[in-house]
Amino acid sequence: MTTEQSNDHMVKEAYIMSQDYIRYVTGRTSKPAPSVATAALRHAGNDLLEKYPIFFKRWPRIFREVCADNACDYLFTMLDEHFQPEKPWQKKELTWSGILSIYVLAGQLAIYCQKNGMASVLEELEFRVGQYVERNVCPKIRESGGWSGFIERYARKEEPEHTIIRGCCGVLLLLGAMSLTYYIYRRRLY
Structure with a gap:
């Protein structure tokens, strides 16, 4: 499903956030954020990078097995492992920080791909991250009022x-x- 085919604002926002954030971190856009949620995502990503630079320096080592053919699948395998409950009978709660980590990790993979000659993967990554969020996140956050909680938590505060x-x-x-x-x-x- 693409953003043009969906009438669901929450799903459209998921795709817009994916596209904008990956383009933002790879320097392929200089436009202002297209929505309040994307502005909050940009701000939160920058804030993480500023507060925890050491955390971001380890990603190139983790991504060293990534190639153009498996970049998206590699990301989703990592995300699925992260969001799996520790015990089979437990239910893993999806938090706003968990949702943020999906986009930030995708952004780090996009930076890695761009620096290592795999820029052809970036558009597919933008789309497939949107699909991942639509499939795995949107149903859960629909119950909590959509993206408003994300915006409230991560938007730039005065x-x-x-x-x-x-x-x-x-x-x-x-x-x-x-x-x-x-x-x-x-x-x-x-």
Whole structure:
């Protein structure tokens, strides 16, 4: 199923996020994020890379067996292993961080493929990651209100200092308006 064939907004968003994030991390787009969810994904991916750079340095070793013929299957095997419950009777909960890891891992594989002469795989990877999310994630997050929880968790938050500065400016503006009103009122009395 492609995004054009689906009328389900949540599924369309899964494909858009996949395409945008892979293009973003491989430098194949300089456009702004096409949606709030993709902006949140970009922000969360950048935040992870900034906070845990050592974690990302190990991926080239893990991907060394990847070739153009097996790149997507290799990724999905890794993801399926990650999301399998530890015991057969347990149910593995899908968390927002787990969903983020799908896209970030796909992005790391895309970077690896691009650097190692397998750029022809990138479009297929974009599409198949969208399919994977549609099949394995969308049914589970539909119950939790769609992508809104992801956006709430990973969207860029305003810094506390900015909130304080904005509050102070608002108070100063209010005091200035009150002083001006008082000045005009007093002038009319005299």
